[in-house]
Structures are given as C-alpha cells and as structure tokens.
Amino acid sequence: MFKKIAVALDGSQCADEALDVALKLARSESAELAVCSVIDPLVIAGTTPPSPAVDQIIAARETESRHLVEEAVEKAHRAGIEAEGETRMGPPFDEILQFSKRHGVDAIVMGTHGRTGLKRLFLGSVAEYVLRAATCPVIVVREGAAKAVHA
C-alpha cells in the first residue's frame, strides 16, 4: 500500500520514536524510506541581524542534521530497507511537505512534538501544519508510543 514513507527527524526523543515506527512500517510494507531533517534558521537567529555567531550556530546545526539523517539512513539499510535522506533549511512544516512531494511519498511519519514543541500543547506546531496540509496519511507518534510497536 505504502511505497515510500517519509519521516521527519529533529533529534528529539519523539522523532526518534517516529523513526522506529517508520522503520517498522517500511519493513512490513516493503516500502522505501525518505528521511528528512529541517533546520529552521528563524528559530536559531530570530530577528537578530546576520552575524558570524549566528552563521556558526546554523553551520553546527546543519552538521548535526546531516549526521541525524545519515544515521537514520544507515539504520534503515541495516534493516534491509532502501532509504535516502536530505537536510533542508526553512520553515519545517513547509519543508517537510515539499520534501514529501518531491520524493513522491504516500505517508508521512512524525512525532507529536519536536524539539521546539511545548508539551502542554496537544500537537506541536509542525505536526499541526503538516496534518492540516498533507494530502497523504500522516502517522503521528506520541512520545512513548513506539514501545507499543516493539512489544
């Protein structure tokens, strides 16, 4: 049913669990995995004017994101799942949707809350926007939900 599944990572616990769910789903569906990690420059820099310090932080985050994606792709390969990944820069929800479109995925897996999510909100803003705009099924994983899948 699902031929290609997108998963969005940001280094949060919740996104790690989303990756586990995506891997399991990809395995049982014999689907490919498309891993994406988005850096939001606005979250890092806010409205401060461009400066070398901001550039350094963005560069560090970029390295970190690339590492996250590489790790996830390797993990998929070890599980015998075809996978590719990409690091993108911009508003996360928009980038996740564009990424999904570009890779022609038919499902998106993501955590309810990422790094910047306030736990008291029922859904983080990124998940909320993706749910609102996606044209394919979205699998939302709450922190702690992946355990159920492993059991």
Next chain:
Amino acid sequence: MNGCIIVPIDGSDLSLRALDTAIDLSKNVSAPIRLVHVVDVSKAAVISYGDPEYVGGCLNALRDEGACFLQSACKRATERGAWVSEELLMGDPAEQIVRCAAQHDAEWIVMGSHGRSGLSHLLVGSVAEGVLRHSSVPVLIVPLKHDAARTSAA
C-alpha cells in the same frame, strides 16, 4: 500474531476510506482489524433536549445506527479479505477509542481527520484531536484531502 488495528467507524465516508487504508495495512502487518463505534452519550442528551423521557429512546436509536455502521463496515472489510471484529461502545468517543486500543494491546489506530460531526475547516476534528492527545500507540490520520485515486491505483 501482531496487535490489532483499531478503526473507529462513525458512518462518514472518511471513516470508510480510513478503513480501506487499515485493510491494506492489516494485510501487510498481518494484524486483525477491530472496528469500533462509540455511541456518544452526550449527543443523546443533546438531541433529546435533556428530557429524561426521551434520552433512552435517543440512545437506542444511536445504538441501532452505530450497529448498522459497524455491520456495513464489517461487510466491506470481510469482502476485502481482512480479519475483522467489531465492538459497540458507549461514552466519550475519543476516550473510548483510546481505552479500547489499550485494552486490546492495539498496535495502530487508523482514523479520518474529521468525523461526521467535524467541521472540515478545523485542522483536525475533536475526536481525532482527543485520540492524538491521549493515544499511547501510533495514530494514522487519513486527511480529508487524501488523494484516494492515487492510493487505490498504487
């Protein structure tokens, strides 16, 4: 045997489309489907204008309606070769769906973003919202804008 897939059915087209997604999923993960309809008790109170004389009748009508929804959904799933069971519950829909998933050690909940009573301009309906908020298993949400043609062609 894997844990089951909970599919809430409320009689809406979207809940049937979610069922179709769940049927495909159930074959791939070899898990049974459990169809659930929740009779919203507070709705019975509203449509009977809180009149105790009519609440019982309204509840019965809602229960009959729910049983019909379940029956036709069950038929649809059986025809497509899924292993399916059904359950009619009473109470708050989101709460009952989450409770049912926990009780049956479900592995997934598959549902539409909006039910019959959902205002489609809301980002997700109140039932889906409640389920997303409390579910301890992954929730697969089928959106209103879901390109059904692409999925069935795939």
